[in-house]
Amino acid sequence: MTSKQSEIHKDSNNPTEQSSVTVGWTGRISEQFQKIKEHAETYPYVWASYAVVYGTLGFWLTYRWRKLRKTEDNVRVLQERLRKLVEAEESSASATTTSAEQAVNSNESPSSSEKSTK
DSSP, X not given: OOHHHHHHHHHHHOHHHHHXXXXXHHHHHHHHHHHHHHHHHHOHHHHHHHHHXXXXXXXXXXXXXXXXXXXXXXHHHHHHHHHHXXXXXXXXXXXXXXXXXXXXXXXXXXXXXXXXXX
16 A cells, blocks of 8 residues: 555544545535635635625626617617608608509509590
């Protein structure tokens, strides 16, 4: 046996070590939480810098996200206004075309009736 294997073997026989090792995902989570807590207490400046950097990044991303959404909303409103203008223009153009065709047809109608009477 190597020295590392003997240390592992000794540790596995220790009842206090076995009781601290819990089985299941809740035990793993609490164990990981304890490690993080100890690290945060040991190195508070590291965790403060994490908070500053990632907090600032989060605020900046939120700001950009909201600005993007606002811009998209403005574009949708402008597209809707443009669509309504185009529809109104098309309907007025078709109404003008229809009235022009009616005027042409009305001008043709008397002339065709005159031709038939002659």
